[in-house]
Amino acid sequence: MRRSxxxxxxxSPHAQPGSPVVTPITQSVSFVQxxxxxxxxxxxxxxxxxxxxxxxxxxxxLDGGEAAVALSSGMGATACAMxxxxxxxxxxxxxxxxxxxxxxxxxxxxxxxxxxxxxxxPLAPRMWRKALRQTTRAIFVESPVNPTCRVLDLxxxxxxxxAEGVALVVDSTFASPINFRPxxxxxxxxxxxxxxxxxxxxxxxxxxxIGTASYVEEVRRKMIVWxxxxxxxxxxxxxxxxxxxxxxxxxxxxxxxxxxQWCETRPEFARVLYPGLESHPDHEIAxxxxxxxxxxxxxxxxxxxxxxxxxxxxLELVTHAPSLGGVDTLVSEPRxxxxxxxxxxxxxxxxxxxxxxxxxxxxxxxxxxxxDFEQALR
Ligand SMILES: Cc1ncc(COP(=O)(O)O)c(C=O)c1O
Numbered sequence: 001m002r003r004s005x006x007x008x009x010x011x012s013p014h015a016q017p018g019s020p021v022v023t024p025i026t027q028s029v030s031f032v033q034x035x036x037x038x039x040x041x042x043x044x045x046x047x048x049x050x051x052x053x054x055x056x057x058x059x060x061x062l063d064g065g066e067a068a069v070a071l072s073s074g075m076g077a078t079a080c081a082m083x084x085x086x087x088x089x090x091x092x093x094x095x096x097x098x099x100x101x102x103x104x105x106x107x108x109x110x111x112x113x114x115x116x117x118x119x120x121x122p123l124a125p126r127m128w129r130k131a132l133r134q135t136t137r138a139i140f141v142e143s144p145v146n147p148t149c150r151v152l153d154l155x156x157x158x159x160x161x162x163a164e165g166v167a168l169v170v171d172s173t174f175a176s177p178i179n180f181r182p183x184x185x186x187x188x189x190x191x192x193x194x195x196x197x198x199x200x201x202x203x204x205x206x207x208x209x210i211g212t213a214s215y216v217e218e219v220r221r222k223m224i225v226w227x228x229x230x231x232x233x234x235x236x237x238x239x240x241x242x243x244x245x246x247x248x249x250x251x252x253x254x255x256x257x258x259x260x261q262w263c264e265t266r267p268e269f270a271r272v273l274y275p276g277l278e279s280h281p282d283h284e285i286a287x288x289x290x291x292x293x294x295x296x297x298x299x300x301x302x303x304x305x306x307x308x309x310x311x312x313x314x315l316e317l318v319t320h321a322p323s324l325g326g327v328d329t330l331v332s333e334p335r336x337x338x339x340x341x342x343x344x345x346x347x348x349x350x351x352x353x354x355x356x357x358x359x360x361x362x363x364x365x366x367x368x369x370x371x372d373f374e375q376a377l378r
Contacts, residue, residue, distance in 0.1 A: 001061075003178065004246035011057025025236045026050045047071075047220060047229040051236050056208075058242065059198075062177040063190050065210035069220045070235060074173060074193020075101050076228035077207025079109075081191055083226070084218040085138045085167055088114030093131055093166075094140040095122050097150060097350070100338035102142070102171065122152055128160055138167045143182075144174040144286075147334045147358040148351045149273045149296050151282040154289065158186025167215075173197070176325070178249040179292040189215065196325030197295075199241035200248050204234045248327060248363055252295030255329075255369065256361040260297045262370050268311075268377050270355070271300040295361045296324060305354035308333065312357070314376035317368055324360035329369055331359050 001010060013019075026049055031042035042048050047056075052070050059068035071077045082105070086092055094106055096119040106117050118131045128139070139161050143152040154170065161168035169189040170182035176197035182190050192198055194206035207228075209219045223229055230238075253276075260274035272279070275286035276293030286293055301308040312320055318329045322337045334352050335344070344354055361369070 003062075006058065006061050007242045007245040010061040011054055013054075023051060023054060023236065023239060025232055027232050044232070045227060045229045046224055049232055051232045051239065052230060055235050055239050055242070058239070059192075059194075059208045060210055062245075063181050063210040064183050065190065065212070065216075067213040067216035068208055068210040069216050069223060070194070070230050070238070071207040071209070071223055071228045072230045072234070073205045073228075074171075074191070074195055074207040075105065076223070076226075077191050077193070077209050078102055078171065079105055080219050080222040080226060080228055081169060081189060081209045082106075082110060082138070082140070083222045084215065085169070085189075086110065086115045089116075089135060090137045091116045091118065091133045091135040092138050092140060093118050093120060093128060093136055095120055095142060095145075095152070097122055097145040097148065097152075098140070098142045099146045099171070099173075100341070102140075106140075122150070125156065128157065132160075132164055132166075136164065136166050138169055140169045140171075142171040142174075143180070144172075144275060144290075144294060144296065146174060147296075147298055147332075147338065147356070149174075149275055149280070149294070149298055150351075151275050151286040151290065153285045154182060154185040154187060161188070162186065173325075174296050175290060175292075175294055176245065176249050178246055179253070179290050179294055183210070185289055188212075194238055195323065197249060197252075198245060198325075199238045200245065200326050201237075201241050202321075202323060202326040202328065202330075204237040204241070206230055206234055206238050249292060249295065251363040252361055253292035255363065255366040256295045256297050256359075257293060258366045259359070259361055259369055259373070263297075263299055263373070266377065268302055268307075269299045270302040273298040273300075296358070297361060298356060298358045300353060301355040301357065303355065305335070308355045308357055311376050315372055316375070317364065317372040318359070324358075326360070327363045329359065329362035329364060331357055333357055 029044035167188040170187040171191040173193045190210040257276045263272045274297040
């Protein structure tokens with residue numbers, strides 16, 4: 001099956017006359033067990049119920065992995081993926097350009113369990129090799145990066161990880177498997193917050209981990225004991241959302257490019273960040289590794305925080321809300337969301353000064369989005 005067919009049919013059982021076209025929701029936690037054997041035990045928290053198993057097969061096919069496990073949130077996915085790789089005394093090398101929740105998980109929770117963490121500035125690529133230790137077990141990166149839309153070159157990291165025998169783990173939530181499949185670029189593990197593009201409707205929380213069958217089984221063991229399995233209805237909504245993944249993402253790619261190009265012509269924006277623009281620092285890398293530049297873009301409003309606040313007050317179609325990847329266009333201010341815990345100076349240092357706005361571009365008519373920006377600027 002081709003990429004656009006997989007989200008609709010990938011992993012489906014063969015259709016029989018009389019079988020429903022839409023997967024029924026099996027909203028049951030418990031399943032009748034055979035007498036005299038522990039084989040085939042089904043239970044909601046084990047993640048082995050019908051809706052979950054279908055979505056897992058589909059997610060594995062979409063990212064080109066042997067297996068996938070679906071979890072109850074993106075954070076649950078990252079936590080279980082890392083718990084399956086790291087023991088107390090092990091060392092994790094992570095990009096410092098990561099989602100705020102992931103940063104907390106690594107520097108507060110995993111560090112508190114005796115796992116050592118080194119954060120690397122991806123602008124200093126030689127530091128990865130320098131920071132490696134005998135105990136390093138994994139390298140973690142996010143690409144494209146939240147919220148700056150930077151794109152990392154995986155090939156050198158994949159070579160390093162292979163040579164050193166450590167796992168390369170990539171959170172590619174921002175791209176979705178339509179735009180980027182890290183396993184094709186040498187990664188060992190892919191993580192998604194399925195809350196975002198894969199579901200695409202801002203109405204369900206979920207996460208996924210994709211990799212080899214044996215590794216995914218280890219993640220599943222963590223999911224079971226840490227209680228991170230998804231609910232059948234959430235997974236049913238995810239399956240329904242995924243059916244339109246390809247058309248949504250293609251439209252979001254187109255809309256974001258047009259909106260970013262328009263923003264670049266406006267003096268009210270001091271900077272526009274979108275990997276599809278020639279002015280983007282990673283435009284060439286993005287051209288090499290992405291199939292589409294994505295629906296995420298950011299602007300820096302000239303005039304800083306106050307000017308950004310005025311612009312936001314006047315947007316009518318674009319909704320001020322956290323999260324991303326859905327059909328509606330959303331805007332958020334990292335200084336009040338993912339990066340609220342940092343000082344303005346520290347934020348500015350990592351490319352998020354006050355006045356920085358992140359847009360998750362939806363599937364509306366782009367003319368309407370541009371008109372909304374224009375009237376709000378006016
Ligand atoms: C890149 C990235 N990874 C992971 C997460 C966590 O996902 P969730 O909110 O589904 O737990 C987010 C949430 O915004 C994210 O942006």
